[in-house]
Amino acid sequence: MAKMGWMARAALVSVLLAASGAASAYTTTGNGWNTPQGVTEISAKVYDLHLLIFWVCVAIGVLVFGAMTYSIVMHRRSVHPKPADFHESTTVEIVWTVIPFLILIGMAIPAAGTLIKMEDTRGAELSVKVTGYQWKWQYEYLDQGVGFFSTLHPDSNKARQVGSGIDPTTVPNYLVEVDEPLVLPVGKKVRFLITANDVIHAWWVPDLAVKKDAIPGYVNEVWTKIDKPGTYRGVCAELCGRDHGFMPIVVVALPEEEFGKWLEARKAGQPYRLAAAAPTQAADVPPAAAAQPAPAGEQVAAAPATAASAGELSKAELMAKGEQVYKANCAACHQANGAGMAPTFPPLAGSKMANGPAEAHIAQMFTGKMMPSFRHLSDADLAAVATYERNSWGNTGSIVQPAQVAALRK
């Protein structure tokens, strides 16, 4: 029977440990193991609700587990050899039906209030259309005529390949960095119109407490109003195929004036350094990465896709550029070695289209059947990637010039 006592004590100790562990986990925030308080009024409300329901659960847990543990210790046979004989009590049963019910009503009221606030998208000052693709995000500022794609940062992308040999801890913001972030103004109500092009994705930024599914054929509305300048990171939350884990989201919130400057520069297709303006939040990144300057702005310097140059290019130029474009846009499905992924994604090595007339090949990039359209890439990019595909992995197709692409762009 000494063994029983030991087990009861072990149970008690582990309950206490778990409870105190949980409690300390929740009282400290922003330490990488709790939902962030975030940087909007809504996210703070959500955080408060989260803590409220958590503590309600802890309180009920202490009562229930306390009673259970007490019973395990005090009502074991060695201590309490003769069992009592009761097996019902209407009063007690009514009490423990009604009390939880009242607690739930107490929870439901603030929750409903917050929910109603979250769904009120009226009065937005800026609208951004967010489109999910396999496996990247497109952002379009609807009234500003600015739009671009945002994909996993090349450094992360290189490191995350199977057997890359690159230690992820040496990559700044591994998997939560993009080539070009979404830039938003602070203090303005921003409305997102969220949709998808191929399969369902979900756009999630914890610091904004915004998560909404991006569904083909639907446009979901959601809004935010960011209080603090900074860099806020998120991910795609809905399984969307092979590279679901590799389409992060980065939002850079700028003071209004600076946002205006960024917008002007972006419209004119000029580079704009964001890095200095966007102090990375220590809470969001591992210590190793936090020490390094946020590289968010670096890639913006690359010429935007829309700035097309329509002149004739040499094969070498096309091939070099094509390889880049291919790696960024096509390799996810068709693979870097052009072998594709049976059965969904066909190989390009030896493909009829890549070795046949250029027109069909170009048309494929505008309107694939199952393949996403790449109409948003510039003529030069499309010409280069077509050339690259037609002259790699043993293919012997013609080279393609930007003018040919332009002629087919309708």
Added chain:
Amino acid sequence: MAHHDTHAHHDDHAHGEHHDHGHGPEKGIMRWIKTTNHKDLGTLYLFLSFTMFMIGGLMSLVIRAELWMPGLQFVDPEFFNQMTTLHALVMIFGGLMPAFVGLANWMIPMMVGCSDLALPRVNNWGFWILPFAFTLLLGTLFMPGGGPAGGWTMYPPLVLQTGNAFPFLIFAVHLMGISSITGAINVAVTILNMRAPGMSLLKMPLFAWTWLITAYLLIATMPVLAGAVTMLLTDKYFGTAFFTAAGGGDPVMFQHIFWFFGHPEVYILILPAFGVVSTIIPTFARKSLFGYDSMVYATASIAFLSFIVWAHHMFTVGMPLAGELFFMFATMLIAVPTGVKVFNWVATMWKGSMTFETPMLFALAFVFLFTIGGFSGLMLAIAPVDFQYHDTYFVVAHFHYVIVPGAVFAVIAGVYYWLPKWTGVMYNETLGRIHFWLSAIFINLTFFPQHFAGLAGMQRRVPDYAVQFTDFNVQSSIGAFGFFVSQFVMIYNFARCIWFREGMEKAPARVWEGAHGLEWTVPSPAPYHTFEEPPRLLPEGEITAAHDAYDALDRHKINP
């Protein structure tokens, strides 16, 4: 003993055509293929379930190995997605559901005092469909393009990108559904029509009650799943556009249909577990179940509510506000009857005289850990906060808490509890306790840290993660491997009872001192045919007291 022999040798007049008058099983492999005996089929179901738990477990180890460290070390992301998809399908449809059907096969006829299930041939079919279903499903792993990788939830349009595995997936799901429906009809018909005279519904053992309600859930929801996957099939191959936006269809409609099945499905997995735990706790507390009637009503309310909460899995799809509010309130409401169950279990223990044999240890761990899963469930019900939790590891932690240390622990508890009845020998108690403590420690190590990973922002169904989640994932992976290895203690223990009984302690008819119920009035091991003539129950007796008349006859065999 003599008392029971008179039963066993009576002619089987009521349901006799399907077996040859009670003289033990056929010999050889054909016994298992042709059998219509509920005990044989119970055994087959449990072996299939165990095999599937091992296969699904190995898949989870692939997942945990890849997530051991950030970066991709072992598998391609596509294969990783196949593992998460198949792990879920195998564990749910191959592991848990057959486990409970197996327990029902073995125990329901013995508990309600009838000779077999009502439809023995259907029972045989219901079982033998399953190996084919899982061959189809698992065979896809060896096809070009591999298995399905769109998640067990099979959301279109993603699932429509599945290659050759697609029709195999759909037909496997159809077969599993047919099997479940036949099993459910069988249990429901048996319970409603074949109870021993004098056993009114409210005198049935609670396990029979929870299974009866589960059976109705299965009958109501499995056809819905079948419809949904058939629509997927025609969308992919026959040009329909039920779920394709470009053709005027609606991808979100699939989610509504799926979760109309899917939410009751989670109760299909947990209600029989409630039944097992409600049987075990009174036995080892030596005190009858507190609030039997309210347990029945709570189970029924949970089942009813489970049909009107499905969209809590879809808070982020962009429902109208009124819909979100409705599903939030309805979901929170489920906490009330679930709370009643937990309180009743604690009240059953209260002032009892408890001992802690292995089945009791697992049942108590069930109450603790299922309740933790219930708490995170309550948190997830709060829609505005669910926006933060949804599709993160917080959800993964939540449903694994209710499924593994919840439903799976209940299955394990049930097997320890009834194995002596099945095999006639006692398992080794020390090994049982070692198995329990290892399992309990490792399962918490696996899933508790996942709450934190999820809250801190790690989304689910990813093969790789940002480096700040490393610690949680290392803990999880250690836990998962530890848990898997610990199960070999149980395998050894059970294998001895099943195949190597030499020198093991014989089990008496009533294996546990505090156990009540008709199953304890037949000898151990239970004869091939039991209750060919229905037992007598005391008309005025309570659920437990009724059986004491029989128990009294073998008092001398009580396990000290």
